[in-house]
Amino acid sequence: MKIALLGYGRMGKEIEKIAISRGHEIVIKKDVDTEIDITLADVAIDFSIPNSAFNNISNCIENKVPVISGTTGWLDKYNDAVKLCEEKKGAFIYASNFSLGVNIFFELNKQLAKMMSNLEDYNISMEEIHHTKKLDAPSGTAITLAEGIIENSTKKDWELDKTTSEENIPIVAKRIPEVPGTHTVWYNSEVDSIEIKHTAHSRQGFALGAVVAAEWILGKTGVFSMKDVLNIS
Known part of the structure; x- marks a missing residue:
């Protein structure tokens, strides 16, 4: 699985370690608002900053790339992301915590x-x-x-x-x-x-959950949550 990391701070680096250990490849590492070709990735994981999250998520959905977001502080635009995902038949998971x-x-x-x-x-x-x-x-x-x-x-x-x-x-x-x-x-x-x-004893639990969610969402269409990933009824 080819992964785009949108946000390459401490969480991004932890996700990179977990993803590589599970046999995945990191093809994009974005830490600022620079232009990227998101279509190089099979899935994107967004742990950016509040001001960047919605643009990152929208770019993924517009380009049919499933996106996992754990960025907080941007949720005034969450319903817009859901609407866009439904219109474009994309795939999107937001969780306040992926652990x-x-x-x-x-x-x-x-x-x-x-x-x-x-x-x-x-x-x-x-x-x-x-x-x-x-x-x-x-x-x-x-x-x-x-x-x-x-x-x-x-x-x-x-x-x-x-x-x-x-x-x-x-x-x-x-x-x-x-x-x-x-x-x-x-x-x-x-x-x-x-x-x-x-x-939480470390960031590894958050990183593992994000990678598991990215693995789960491949091939799916819709707006999901970690309850779906974990099959919690």
Whole structure:
């Protein structure tokens, strides 16, 4: 499989290692907004920056190249990407986190939210910790976790740091050097606390998930998620 890496920072380099170890070839490494011939690739993996992500994804879809994107901070244009993919009969996966473990964590988070939805004595809060080079806050993973709770509870929205309403979920975002990613969800009452937590030990898990998703999407048409890749019902 010939892969285009759209974004060749630390994640791009980690993806390159995993892809080569699985027998794939990297044919494009793009780290800035330069012109490339995306048709040289069988599939593209986008871990760029928020300002570049939509253009990268659009270029792939326009040229019939399946694209995997893990860039966060651009989702105000996500529906435009979906519409373009449907119009052009392309193939596209966006995930806030490609780690296989995190995607299992997403499902556990939803199930716990359902179980806790009628227990009014518990207050929900979240924390995410990432390395200091992460540009957006809260993380896309934290937002996905919050959305999973909102879908399965009486909560209405999330807010960064402090909430202005009891109907919202507070998310504390911390930036600490060399932390790949830690996400915690708490349910606290006067008598006890329930906590679920995912801790990434390295970027390898994110890179592996992205390559697995790229392998999976070849030959397919449509807009997919990691639930499709992992066959999580």
